[in-house]
Amino acid sequence: MLNFSFQNPTKIHFGEGQIAKITKEIPADAKVLLVYGGGSIKSNGVYDQVVTALANHTWFEFSGIEPNPSYDTLMKAQNIIKQESIDYLLAVGGGSVVDGAKFISAAALFEGDDPWDILVKQSPVNNVLPIGAVLTLPATGSESNGNSVVTRDGNKIPFSSPLLRPQFAVLDPTVTLSLSDRQISNGVVDAFVHVMEQYLTYSVNGKVQDRFAEGLLLTLIEEGPKALQADTKEDLEIRANIMWSATMALNGLIAAGVPQDWSTHMIGHELTGGFGIDHARTLSIILPAVMKVKRNEKREKLIQYAERVWSLSGNDDAAKIDKAIELTEDFFKRMGVPTRLSDVDINETHVDGIIDKLKQHGMVQLGEHGDITLDVSREIVELAL
Ligand code: NZQ
Ligand code: ZN
Numbered sequence: 001m002l003n004f005s006f007q008n009p010t011k012i013h014f015g016e017g018q019i020a021k022i023t024k025e026i027p028a029d030a031k032v033l034l035v036y037g038g039g040s041i042k043s044n045g046v047y048d049q050v051v052t053a054l055a056n057h058t059w060f061e062f063s064g065i066e067p068n069p070s071y072d073t074l075m076k077a078q079n080i081i082k083q084e085s086i087d088y089l090l091a092v093g094g095g096s097v098v099d100g101a102k103f104i105s106a107a108a109l110f111e112g113d114d115p116w117d118i119l120v121k122q123s124p125v126n127n128v129l130p131i132g133a134v135l136t137l138p139a140t141g142s143e144s145n146g147n148s149v150v151t152r153d154g155n156k157i158p159f160s161s162p163l164l165r166p167q168f169a170v171l172d173p174t175v176t177l178s179l180s181d182r183q184i185s186n187g188v189v190d191a192f193v194h195v196m197e198q199y200l201t202y203s204v205n206g207k208v209q210d211r212f213a214e215g216l217l218l219t220l221i222e223e224g225p226k227a228l229q230a231d232t233k234e235d236l237e238i239r240a241n242i243m244w245s246a247t248m249a250l251n252g253l254i255a256a257g258v259p260q261d262w263s264t265h266m267i268g269h270e271l272t273g274g275f276g277i278d279h280a281r282t283l284s285i286i287l288p289a290v291m292k293v294k295r296n297e298k299r300e301k302l303i304q305y306a307e308r309v310w311s312l313s314g315n316d317d318a319a320k321i322d323k324a325i326e327l328t329e330d331f332f333k334r335m336g337v338p339t340r341l342s343d344v345d346i347n348e349t350h351v352d353g354i355i356d357k358l359k360q361h362g363m364v365q366l367g368e369h370g371d372i373t374l375d376v377s378r379e380i381v382e383l384a385l
Helices: 018-025 046-053 071-083 095-108 116-120 173-178 181-199 207-223 236-249 263-275 279-293 299-308 317-334 348-360 374-383
Strands: 011-014 031-036 058-062 088-093 131-135 147-152 155-160 168-171
Touching: 011 018, 011 236, 018 046, 018 131, 018 168, 031 071, 031 095, 046 088, 058 071, 071 095, 071 147, 088 095, 095 116, 095 131, 095 147, 116 147, 116 155, 147 263, 155 263, 168 236, 173 236, 181 207, 181 236, 181 263, 181 279, 207 236, 207 299, 263 279, 263 348, 263 374, 279 317, 279 374, 299 317, 348 374
Parallel strands: 011 168, 031 058, 031 088, 088 131, 131 168
Antiparallel strands: 147 155
């Protein structure tokens, strides 16, 4: 196992009715900015619950944070923060809203000249406004990690700071009942790939991390399709298991002490930035190709994955790896997400552009060994066509 330091200070309030807890979590004298997206929270009752919980607080609101939040939208929040001396952000929404709140927070107290530097120069984030989150879409883990991804002019740029982990997060599975099938699928697949990118590398004998990861993968494979089936889709226990899996998938726990990959995510960001493909759908397209191209380097873990997650047995390791990749693709198909670039109208004429963007963003040494050069990324993208 590798050395690690691990601290996750986000307090989780999980379960039905827990939105009321925000009353006590946000200091009574705080000036709160409620930030949200395109309005789903107004039609599913979440906004009303939040307003009730904030009845005795001074609060303002900023809405319109779009999926894959844009720099320009997020910068617009700076006016109200200055005008009203906001000192607490409450993000109510999916990963885009929580990520957006993180950038708003970092930009509000940025010491440099231009908050764009937080992204493009990865300038250090030293001061932040505290954030609380009410999560409405289980997927990203943003509600209890320090990561954020912001888009400007077709460039999707991640940044991260431990200071930006929300102080608390409310996870009420009932609020996920209003999600479309597309967003349920996206969430399950995003969480699944988060686990894979921290698991499918090389063994450092991290038995606890491996078995936590396998437990999360098994849960998502078991519960994900049920959240799409007519007779089980309203089942709150299924929603609860998916929601907790997604948080645990990217809250730092399974990452501690193990190598990590993230090549699927970085290549995927170029597909969202350049072609507007939903985040999770870029991952279901790229991950199988990464598994195939890196099957030798990932051999030991692929066999472990085949045996423990897909219960494959026998002495033919190559056959087990093939079958495990095939079953992974089958799972994605059952979740209704694409597994090839041709499914989303991307063809060989687009490959050069994708590779150019990776180069422009410095994504030239990806993977757990840093050996996914631009040539290897090209091989991955071409295999995914
Ligand atoms: O904007 P509203 O009206 O709220 O609608 C949203 C949005 O249209 C809707 N939605 C959310 N909760 C709902 C709901 N609709 C009905 N009922 C509900 N309960 O769903 C749509 C998509 O929301 P979004 O927040 O964009 O989805 P997601 O949570 O998948 O977040 C994706 C973003 O997170 C980033 C992605 O790159 C992308 O920008 N990621 C963030 C990560 C992190 N912070 O650690 C890691 C991930 O790998 C990912 O990169
Ligand atoms: Zn993701």
